[in-house]
Amino acid sequence: MKAAQKKIRVLLAKVGLDGHDRGIKIVALGLRDAGMEVIYTGLHQTPSQVVRIALQEDVDVLGLSFSSGAHMTLVPEIMKLLEEAKIRDSVQVILGGFLPEEEEIAYLKNLGVKEIFGIDSRLPDVVTYIQGAMKGGEGMKGVIG
Amino acid sequence: MLKGEEMSEIREKIKAWESKHRESFAKESQPKFLSDSGIELQRIYTSLDLQEHGFDDMRDLGLPGEFPFTRGIDPSMYRKDLPKFRQYSGYATPEETNTLFKNLIAQGQTGFSLALDLPTQLGYDSDFPMSHGEVGKTGLILQSMQDMEIAFSGVDISQVFINSVSNAQAMVIFAMLLCLAEEKGLSHQELKGSMQNDILKEYTTRGNYIFPVKPAVRLTADIIEYCAKSVPQFWPVNVSGIHYTEAGANRVHEGAYVLATAFAYIDEILARGIAIDEFAGTFSFNASQNHTDFFGEIAKIRAMRRLWARTLREKYKAQTPKSMMMRLAAINGGSVMTRQQPECNTVRNTVAGLIGFLAGAQQSSLRTIDEVFGIPSEEAQILTTRIQQVLLFETNITGTIDPLGGSYYVESLTSDYETKIAEEIARVEDRGGMVAAVEQGYVQREIMKDAYETQRKFEAGEIVRVGANKFVMEEKPHMRNPYKADPQVEEKAISKVKKLRASRDQSAVAQSLDALKKASRDPKKNLVPFVITCVKNSVTMGEICSTLREVFGVYREPRLF
Numbered sequence: 080m081k082a083a084q085k086k087i088r089v090l091l092a093k094v095g096l097d098g099h100d101r102g103i104k105i106v107a108l109g110l111r112d113a114g115m116e117v118i119y120t121g122l123h124q125t126p127s128q129v130v131r132i133a134l135q136e137d138v139d140v141l142g143l144s145f146s147s148g149a150h151m152t153l154v155p156e157i158m159k160l161l162e163e164a165k166i167r168d169s170v171q172v173i174l175g176g177f178l179p180e181e182e183e184i185a186y187l188k189n190l191g192v193k194e195i196f197g198i199d200s201r202l203p204d205v206v207t208y209i210q211g212a213m214k215g216g217e218g219m220k221g222v223i224g
Numbered sequence: 225m226l227k228g229e230e231m232s233e234i235r236e237k238i239k240a241w242e243s244k245h246r247e248s249f250a251k252e253s254q255p256k257f258l259s260d261s262g263i264e265l266q267r268i269y270t271s272l273d274l275q276e277h278g279f280d281d282m283r284d285l286g287l288p289g290e291f292p293f294t295r296g297i298d299p300s301m302y303r304k305d306l307p308k309f310r311q312y313s314g315y316a317t318p319e320e321t322n323t324l325f326k327n328l329i330a331q332g333q334t335g336f337s338l339a340l341d342l343p344t345q346l347g348y349d350s351d352f353p354m355s356h357g358e359v360g361k362t363g364l365i366l367q368s369m370q371d372m373e374i375a376f377s378g379v380d381i382s383q384v385f386i387n388s389v390s391n392a393q394a395m396v397i398f399a400m401l402l403c404l405a406e407e408k409g410l411s412h413q414e415l416k417g418s419m420q421n422d423i424l425k426e427y428t429t430r431g432n433y434i435f436p437v438k439p440a441v442r443l444t445a446d447i448i449e450y451c452a453k454s455v456p457q458f459w460p461v462n463v464s465g466i467h468y469t470e471a472g473a474n475r476v477h478e479g480a481y482v483l484a485t486a487f488a489y490i491d492e493i494l495a496r497g498i499a500i501d502e503f504a505g506t507f508s509f510n511a512s513q514n515h516t517d518f519f520g521e522i523a524k525i526r527a528m529r530r531l532w533a534r535t536l537r538e539k540y541k542a543q544t545p546k547s548m549m550m551r552l553a554a555i556n557g558g559s560v561m562t563r564q565q566p567e568c569n570t571v572r573n574t575v576a577g578l579i580g581f582l583a584g585a586q587q588s589s590l591r592t593i594d595e596v597f598g599i600p601s602e603e604a605q606i607l608t609t610r611i612q613q614v615l616l617f618e619t620n621i622t623g624t625i626d627p628l629g630g631s632y633y634v635e636s637l638t639s640d641y642e643t644k645i646a647e648e649i650a651r652v653e654d655r656g657g658m659v660a661a662v663e664q665g666y667v668q669r670e671i672m673k674d675a676y677e678t679q680r681k682f683e684a685g686e687i688v689r690v691g692a693n694k695f696v697m698e699e700k701p702h703m704r705n706p707y708k709a710d711p712q713v714e715e716k717a718i719s720k721v722k723k724l725r726a727s728r729d730q731s732a733v734a735q736s737l738d739a740l741k742k743a744s745r746d747p748k749k750n751l752v753p754f755v756i757t758c759v760k761n762s763v764t765m766g767e768i769c770s771t772l773r774e775v776f777g778v779y780r781e782p783r784l785f
Contacts, residue, residue, distance in 0.1 A: 096432075108676045109679075148361050178704070
């Protein structure tokens with residue numbers, strides 16, 4: 080008999096002052112409809128608030144949404160704090176909400192971001208990616224380029 | 225009005241027509257054709273539909289410039305004055321903004337919207353922890369009266385119309401404008417300009433809030449009250465619909481939440497014992513003009529205009545026509561544009577512009593075709609202006625007022641929208657009004673559902689975006705123009721504000737903040753004079769807002785997940 084599958088736990092967060100949350104709310108609903116446990120922090124979170132919740136809630140995935148340019152300042156800080164909390168390898172960090180430049184993608188992935196879902200991404204792609212990443216277990220590399 | 229006999233005759237003719245053409249109807253591409261808010265479109269609309277909607281020409285349509293203003297708020301409309309286009313402007317530093325203003329004035333611009341950076345909009349100085357990485361990225365860094373003076377140095381503000389996109393901290397900007405006017409020898413009576421100052425939409429759609437809802441509405445009302453009493457040429461509130469649309473709200477929700485918001489502000493001011501006609505005439509609005517439902521959008525705007533007039537007269541007992549008029553700017557949004565085959569955005573913008581003009585807007589704002597990629601290029605900005613100019617100067621739509629008035633379809637649809645918008649407003653009122661509905665998270669949940677539904681329909685191809693999910697082609701990578709902030713901007717702003725703080729009369733600063741704190745604890749005190757005193761003593765934006773944060777607390781979003 081198949082053991083009950085543990086639900087994938089996803090923390091979605093808006094860090095910094097950017098107030099655009101249409102996309103992240105859509106992702107939250109989509110992931111919930113796909114059977115995942117979703118926690119959404121709301122706006123104006125600080126990096127340390129987000130990492131603390133990620134730790135407390137023992138999440139599998141951390142999804143961050145940015146549409147102003149602050150991702151280049153805030154993501155490195157978040158990755159550093161995840162490292163300090165010793166959960167950098169157990170939490171898959173994915174980004175969305177903006178149109179990344181080539182150099183940005185390389186830089187962010189080097190920091191440990193697993194995947195970036197640019198503005199025109201489709202919900203099924205995000206769902207498929209997360210489900211695939213979870214099946215692969217820890218340390219899975221990014222699947223969709 | 226059709227007589228019973230005429231109605232039966234028409235009904236019979238339609239029945240016969242439907243029988244005769246059953247085969248054709250069976251081949252129609254969809255079983256139903258719907259608007260985004262679920263209103264079903266009939267195959268045709270006839271005089272019968274007007275009858276069935278209870279349409280009364282003089283009561284529901286009326287005449288331009290007369291209650292209920294369905295046909296427009298002015299008896300001459302565009303035959304006299306063409307709608308205005310607004311230019312958005314603002315660079316990171318006050319000095320750059322000053323240069324920009326002077327250039328625009330030299331080019332003949334007489335009005336602009338002031339865009340502020342996020343720390344400024346959220347009441348933080350550049351050296352506050354939350355400001356790190358955000359300084360100067362979305363507009364002007366305004367930390368003190370000195371910055372305001374630099375931005376407007378050499379600018380004759382009696383000749384230019386300044387609109388400030390300022391909400392949570394609108395009071396600080398407003399106080400700065402009043403001080404600026406004084407410094408330039410302009411009395412409060414003479415100061416022109418406007419402020420968005422629509423805090424309720426921040427909680428539901430835009431996210432630039434600071435304080436909890438009730439104290440924030442008090443601040444909003446303080447500005448409206450102050451203007452009603454002593455700054456008569458200033459427009460203290462622009463109740464916003466475009467943000468609802470951009471957040472995903474359907475047209476019924478946009479219309480309902482805009483009106484319910486305005487009613488909430490009215491209720492707050494009436495509770496202060498001020499008569500409706502002393503302030504309702506200072507309200508202005510914006511609403512979307514998105515191309516995605518041409519007639520639906522026009523009907524929505526006409527319905528909003530009529531519903532405002534009716535509510536002001538019947539519920540609030542307004543007497544002055546000015547109170548009952550909806551002064552409206554029509555704006556289109558980026559969310560309905562595409563990054564694929566962006567030339568198509570030219571068409572989307574053109575159709576959007578046409579919507580606003582056919583719906584009788586006082587102002588029109590259109591996006592540029594390249595805003596989907598970053599900061600608009602100059603060429604794209606010029607094209608947007610030319611689109612509006614071609615529409616207004618070449619098509620002859622301005623020669624008559626409300627050209628669509630009397631259309632069976634447009635009047636039926638306007639009536640449908642009015643009914644549905646009124647029903648949603650009633651739902652909001654049942655929850656205790658817009659303030660309560662926002663605190664409960666009701667509005668936020670409705671919009672979220674709309675947004676999710678739109679995404680689902682787009683991914684399923686039920687909503688078409690040419691180039692993006694239909695008629696897709698291989699494309700060369702498009703020119704992108706992302707905003708590259710000067711990395712020094714944050715450092716410079718920090719050192720500037722630190723210098724300012726060190727150079728002030730510290731006891732005057734402390735005293736004015738103390739007086740503000742005391743006054744803000746008394747809900748009956750209008751805080752504008754206290755903020756003016758602070759601003760005159762070089763108290764910074766961050767310091768003023770921090771004091772208010774101490775007293776009011778900060779807003780906590782209701783948990784949606």
